[in-house]
Amino acid sequence: MDFNDTPEEAEYRAKVRAWLEENAPRGVKGASLGDEDESQMDACKAWQAKKAAAGYAQIRWPKEWGGGGGTTIQSVIFAQEESRMGVQLGGPFAIGLGMCIPTVMATADDETKKRFVGPAVRGETIWCQLFSEPAGGSDVAAIRTRAIKDESSVDENGDFDWVINGQKIWTSGAHYADYGIVLVRTDPDAVKHKGLTMFWIDMKSPGIECKNIHQMSGARGFNEVFFTDVRVKDSQRLGALNDGWNVSIITLMNERASVGGGGGARGGGALKALQVAQKIRDENGDPLSNNTTVREKIAEHYVRAEGLRFTGMRSLTALSQGKTPGPEQSVSKLVQASAMQDLADFMVDLQDQAGIIRDPAHAVENADFQEMFLGTPGGRIAGGTDEILRNIIAERVLGLPGEIRVDKNIPFKDLPTGR
Amino acid sequence: MNFDFSDEQLALKDEARKFLAAKCPPDRVRKLMDEDSPGFDPELWAQVAEQGWLGAAIPEEHGGLGLGYLELCCIAEELGRAVAPVPFASTVYFFAEALLRAGTAEQKAKYLPQVVTGEIIGTIASAEQAGPVSAANINAEVSGGKLNGVKMPVTDGVVAHHAVVLAKEGGKPTLYIVDLNGPGVSREAVNTIDRSREAARVEFKDAPVERLGEVGDGLALFEAINDRAAVLISFEQVGGADMCLEMAKNYALDRFAFGRQIGGYQAIKHRLADMYAKNVLARGNAYYGAWALNSDAPELPIAAAGARISASDAYWFAARENVQVHGGMGFTWEVDCHLHYRRSRQLGLVAGSARSWKHRLVTMLERRNAA
Structure with missing residues (x-):
């Protein structure tokens, strides 16, 4: 048991480090979703192109598709070294390369793949994923956006138009994406999971309108996307007609296959919390960090964050040995999201009345904890709610029964709907 | 990155599990608790000694197997899972470790060979x-x-x-x-x-x-010994916590109420998912402790505190929620839940309370922040 690289890993790390030293941009701020400007997007695109040219974009992918022809552990090592250099410019490409393009690669014909894969790897095109809907959050398959075949549009090759109407929501990056993959209902007479179809779509198509969502934290990272008589060709279909649910599983499996860098800082935010507690005085003029309750809380945060960090290392070990990581990583987001919210609440409470101040000029630690307080509720919802994650652990890891599904044998159009 | 036990170590763990399933089933533990002078199973002790486990981490020159602490952690996990009624922790994690850390050559020679054979408790x-x-x-x-x-x-x-x-x-x-x-x-x-x-x-x-x-x-040595014991005990706790989760899961699948398995209700599913999450965190922290113990790393005191706090929390939560999932049967003498309910608290106190370990951990973090 150790934390050392294998000789091959060490060699690769040294190579990556040298390349990054030479090539990585210094002091360039990445694009934070919804708040990005053009120069930040340009910096992201330039860095992605540079990585692709050197074989460091999509390291795990075959070289013929613009990848690096490497291993999963190599891609982890690169990500670790990139983050060690403080380079965080991959955000705009994460969904495309992590979810959309793998779906295209698994389902599209060679011509389509050739058209899309390379440019996406090089950062020339950005993709978004259009699955969630106002009435389909945790129940992703409850999609109401309709695609109807336009019989009058059939051309000499048998291709024809689908006309899409409806609304998608929580679409990260839709406002700057060039393309998207969209899941729509093509057969409302079939049961919920059976009447869906997946298409790739040009986000500049007439009839698509993006509107950003104003979150409680003030951030605007997500979008609502409205479809009004948007036309896609049947040749843009990914997978078989009415088989979109199975195609979406490919997409989501790829999301899950992306393993983190075994990362996070030592102790999460606990060390910072301790420093803050040392500076605030209690009723007797002593540092709050001397208070037993405060100490216990900080210890609990530290241990929980470390537990996550070491769990990541266990998964990395499996990757390093060429094995599939166990299910342990499934707890990561569930634990992390609540932990951050708890830490924010605890740190705001420590500040007493001053805890309400969000003005960075006057707040403790530039209002980091106030921002965290307002930002963390979303963490427990986005990418799988706490409740869905617990269901997944209970069902897939522990083998407990699935939820009762009253919508199983009913045509989609006959399902009761609420808000 | 090689943050896992080796195949040989995992094989040893597997053997230990089979051995204890045969020699130390829960009804044997419960029967022992019924007796007037409970708390020690001499027959099992002799069998454990025969396996060589008492000397797993004791150097060969003192009669041990000289394997290492990772092997001892594997054995500890299985002893914890089985709620073994033997003075293994007292003898091996505390007494033998005290001698190994602080004993003279003479003292080691005098006591350790008999610790290995089980003659000295x-x-x-x-x-x-x-x-x-x-x-x-x-x-x-x-x-x-x-x-x-x-x-x-x-x-x-x-x-x-x-x-x-x-x-x-x-x-x-x-x-x-x-x-x-x-x-x-x-x-x-x-x-x-x-x-x-x-x-x-x-x-x-x-x-x-x-x-x-x-x-x-005395105090510095005591703390050093306690750190080492805390790591090993954290493996007993992780073993016990996993066993509780397994028991709760099996019961939730077997027990029907309102026309279906109680394991189909989210109140139960989510509770078990939370048990799983705590167990995963505890295992990660315990592994770090094992690495620090085995490599005698300077991080050992902090690693031991992390393992101790996390594993005490996980085992106590798993033991208490296992009783809850078992409903009325959970608090009867005949069902095994109480073995873990009791042991989780015993292990959570025997090397010092969670409260005192949290205080100690933050003291160490303060020193590190200052440095």
């Missing part, structure tokens, strides 16, 4: 009263080579042959080895919350002692 006697072990809380006094005072609770103190005792000499905390069958020692069993591990009140009246380490080093 050892323990540690540190606490005297409610509250953490500290200089202020030690009244036992050595003067002229004779010990006077009372230690309580001394886990496995009824069956142990020797104890490492924390006492003061001229006001300075120091460790000593005492022959519990020797003159000046009287002991009586005290009833505890975990009847699968006994404990004693031990009174010393001019009992002769053998010093272990230097005068005045």
Whole structure:
């Protein structure tokens, strides 16, 4: 048991480090979703192109598709070294390369793949994923956006138009994406999971309108996307007609296959919390960090964050040995999201009345904890709610029964709907 | 990155699991708890010794297998899973570790070979009263080579042959080895919350002692030994916590209410998912402790605290929620839930409370922040 690289890993790390030293941009701020400007997007695109040219974009992918022809552990090592250099410019490409393009690669014909894969790897095109809907959050398959075949549009090759109407929501990056993959209902007479179809779509198509969502934290990272008589060709279909649910599983499996860098800082935010507690005085003029309750809380945060960090290392070990990581990583987001919210609440409470101040000029630690307080509720919802994650652990890891599904044998159009 | 046990170590763990499933089934533990003088299974102890487990991490020159601490962690996990009623922790994690850390060559030669064979049951006697072990809380006094005072609770103190005792000499905390069958020692069993591990009140009246380490080093040595024991005990806790989750899951699948398996209700599913999450975190922290222990890393005290806090939390949560999932059966004598409910608390206290470990961890983090 150790934390050392294998000789091959060490060699690769040294190579990556040298390349990054030479090539990585210094002091360039990445694009934070919804708040990005053009120069930040340009910096992201330039860095992605540079990585692709050197074989460091999509390291795990075959070289013929613009990848690096490497291993999963190599891609982890690169990500670790990139983050060690403080380079965080991959955000705009994460969904495309992590979810959309793998779906295209698994389902599209060679011509389509050739058209899309390379440019996406090089950062020339950005993709978004259009699955969630106002009435389909945790129940992703409850999609109401309709695609109807336009019989009058059939051309000499048998291709024809689908006309899409409806609304998608929580679409990260839709406002700057060039393309998207969209899941729509093509057969409302079939049961919920059976009447869906997946298409790739040009986000500049007439009839698509993006509107950003104003979150409680003030951030605007997500979008609502409205479809009004948007036309896609049947040749843009990914997978078989009415088989979109199975195609979406490919997409989501790829999301899950992306393993983190075994990362996070030592102790999460606990060390910072301790420093803050040392500076605030209690009723007797002593540092709050001397208070037993405060100490216990900080210890609990530290241990929980470390537990996550070491769990990541266990998964990395499996990757390093060429094995599939166990299910342990499934707890990561569930634990992390609540932990951050708890830490924010605890740190705001420590500040007493001053805890309400969000003005960075006057707040403790530039209002980091106030921002965290307002930002963390979303963490427990986005990418799988706490409740869905617990269901997944209970069902897939522990083998407990699935939820009762009253919508199983009913045509989609006959399902009761609420808000 | 190689943050896992080797295939050989995992094979040893697997063997230990099979061995304990055969030799130490839960009904045997429960039966032992029914007896007038509960807390020790001599037959199992002899079998454990025969397996060589007592000497897994003791060097070959002292009769041990000299394998290492990672192997000992594997065994510990399985002992915890089985709620084994043997003085393994007292003898191996505390007594033998104290000798290995602080003993002279002579002392090691005198005691360790018999620890390996199971002939010497050892323990540690540190606490005297409610509250953490500290200089202020030690009244036992050595003067002229004779010990006077009372230690309580001394886990496995009824069956142990020797104890490492924390006492003061001229006001300075120091460790000593005492022959519990020797003159000046009287002991009586005290009833505890975990009847699968006994404990004693031990009174010393001019009992002769053998010093272990230097005068005045007692507390530092005690902490170093406690760190090592805490890592090993965290594996017992992880083993117990996983067993609780397994029991709760199996019961939730077998038990029907309102026309279906209770494991289909989210109130149960989510509780079990939370148990799983805590168990995963505890295992990660315990592995870090194992690495630090095995490589004698300077991070050991912090790693031990992380393992201790995380594993104590996970086992207690799993044990208590396992009772809850079992409903009315959960708090009966005949169902095994209470074995873990008791043991989780016993293990959570025997090397010091969560409260005191959290305090200690933050003290270490403060030092690191300052450095």
